[in-house]
Amino acid sequence: MDRAACMREWIDAFVFPQANAWEERQQLPPAILDDFACRGWFGAALPPRWGGLGCDSETLARFCAEMARGSVSLLSIFTVHNMVCQALLRWGAADQQAVWLRQLASGAVRAAFALTEPEFGSEATGIRCRVARNGDELIVNGAKKWISGSCHAQLFLVMARAKEEGLMALLVPADTAGLRITPMPDLLGFRAAGIARLDFADCRLPASALIGAPGAGFTFVAAHALDHGRFTVACGCLGVIEACLRASVAYANQRTQFGQPLRRHQLIQALVADMATDLEAARALVERAAKQRDSQAAESITATTIAKYFCSRAALRAATDALQIHGGNGCSPEYPVMRYYRDAKICEIIEGSSQMQQLMIASHAFMRERPQRRRRHG
Numbered sequence: 374m375d376r377a378a379c380m381r382e383w384i385d386a387f388v389f390p391q392a393n394a395w396e397e398r399q400q401l402p403p404a405i406l407d408d409f410a411c412r413g414w415f416g417a418a419l420p421p422r423w424g425g426l427g428c429d430s431e432t433l434a435r436f437c438a439e440m441a442r443g444s445v446s447l448l449s450i451f452t453v454h455n456m457v458c459q460a461l462l463r464w465g466a467a468d469q470q471a472v473w474l475r476q477l478a479s480g481a482v483r484a485a486f487a488l489t490e491p492e493f494g495s496e497a498t499g500i501r502c503r504v505a506r507n508g509d510e511l512i513v514n515g516a517k518k519w520i521s522g523s524c525h526a527q528l529f530l531v532m533a534r535a536k537e538e539g540l541m542a543l544l545v546p547a548d549t550a551g552l553r554i555t556p557m558p559d560l561l562g563f564r565a566a567g568i569a570r571l572d573f574a575d576c577r578l579p580a581s582a583l584i585g586a587p588g589a590g591f592t593f594v595a596a597h598a599l600d601h602g603r604f605t606v607a608c609g610c611l612g613v614i615e616a617c618l619r620a621s622v623a624y625a626n627q628r629t630q631f632g633q634p635l636r637r638h639q640l641i642q643a644l645v646a647d648m649a650t651d652l653e654a655a656r657a658l659v660e661r662a663a664k665q666r667d668s669q670a671a672e673s674i675t676a677t678t679i680a681k682y683f684c685s686r687a688a689l690r691a692a693t694d695a696l697q698i699h700g701g702n703g704c705s706p707e708y709p710v711m712r713y714y715r716d717a718k719i720c721e722i723i724e725g726s727s728q729m730q731q732l733m734i735a736s737h738a739f740m741r742e743r744p745q746r747r748r749r750h751g
């Protein structure tokens with residue numbers, strides 16, 4: 374059985390039936406994360422030489438779609454963990470990889486990605502969290518907000534600014550003295566994703582905490598991590614659309630109004646048709662991005678951005694329509710569509726909001742289509 378099919382079975386057996394209750398409790402049970410780790414899934418996208426499963430992007434896409442079909446909170450914990458894995462794989466020094474990658478692949482160490490601050494989100498290059506050198510040590514002060522997976526993480530990849538050297542990417546163990554992790558409860562969605570605020574007060578780190586060159590923290594390390602994050606979020610949105618479609622069809626078959634099942638009302642059929650169309654379009658964009666990523670095509674970053682932009686908007690459309698089809702029942706935790714609606718809205722904000730994706734897509738389009746300079750004759 375392939376990886377995505379295993380995930381599908383596991384989701385149907387252990388996640389789907391419980392996911393609403395976890396969102397209400399605002400916590401994923403530790404046993405579920407332990408089981409996820411035992412199956413090697415935290416290392417799904419790491420190469421076998423580091424103990425990972427070595428999934429290619431096409432397999433990873435189906436794997437993440439299945440995960441999000443069950444629980445977007447679970448997907449978000451995987452997403453940030455994988456972002457840190459990929460940043461280390463690409464930019465970590467050999468000794469940093471040797472220390473961390475096997476532990477990350479096994480899930481013995483779980484990681485989270487800390488870029489956003491109370492005052493800086495979309496304008497990520499403005500961040501103010503500070504890092505100063507003191508002999509061989511790095512000292513971090515400042516705050517991060519909205520950090521997914523924080524309540525389960527043993528390791529954070531933190532972006533901070535050094536006065537002269539610019540932005541740095543730092544590995545900060547969760548038990549570092551001076552680091553306070555404050556859960557952020559009662560959010561709109563992603564309620565079981567262990568989101569927290571991080572406060573750093575004179576956190577002392579060894580020089581080996583620095584990933585990549587000083588000053589390369591955002592342009593290389595964070596940008597690489599965010600590209601991977603956008604991909605898994607796009608794939609997750611595919612899972613949300615599929616979940617919305619299934620729930621809508623099941624409900625429209627079973628619920629009768631005006632003497633016939635909802636499925637016979639043409640206005641309901643129109644909503645289902647749009648959802649099914651969005652699912653196919655989203656799948657095609659994710660598959661295209663996956664192929665480009667696997668062949669390391671120059672356009673893969675834009676293909677991923679387009680997939681994330683389209684899929685997150687399509688997921689919100691699907692969730693809105695699924696809720697509409699469920700009527701009043703859609704507004705109750707008895708059914709899963711309310712959760713899809715809450716989570717889908719957030720997918721339009723994380724890893725760069727829809728507006729930020731639009732700016733990136735437009736900038737690429739203008740660059741690609743720019744008029745050729747006229748040759749001078751004579």
Ligand SMILES: Cc1cc2nc3c(=O)[nH]c(=O)nc-3n(C[C@H](O)[C@H](O)[C@H](O)COP(=O)(O)OP(=O)(O)OC[C@H]3O[C@@H](n4cnc5c(N)ncnc54)[C@H](O)[C@@H]3O)c2cc1C
Pocket residue numbers: 453486487488489492493494495496518519520521522560562563568719722723724725726727728729
């Ligand atoms: C549930 C959740 C989980 C998250 N997890 C993480 C995490 O794990 N790690 C992490 O670092 N961050 C995380 N974030 C933060 C997330 O990445 C930011 O919320 C996001 O980047 C937007 O930043 P902001 O909230 O500060 O909004 P702002 O940047 O203040 O933007 C507000 C609005 O203005 C728009 N806008 C901003 N600039 C422009 C512009 N130039 N042109 C047009 N429109 C613009 C935005 O699109 C948005 O609609 C998470 C957020 C949420 C809600």
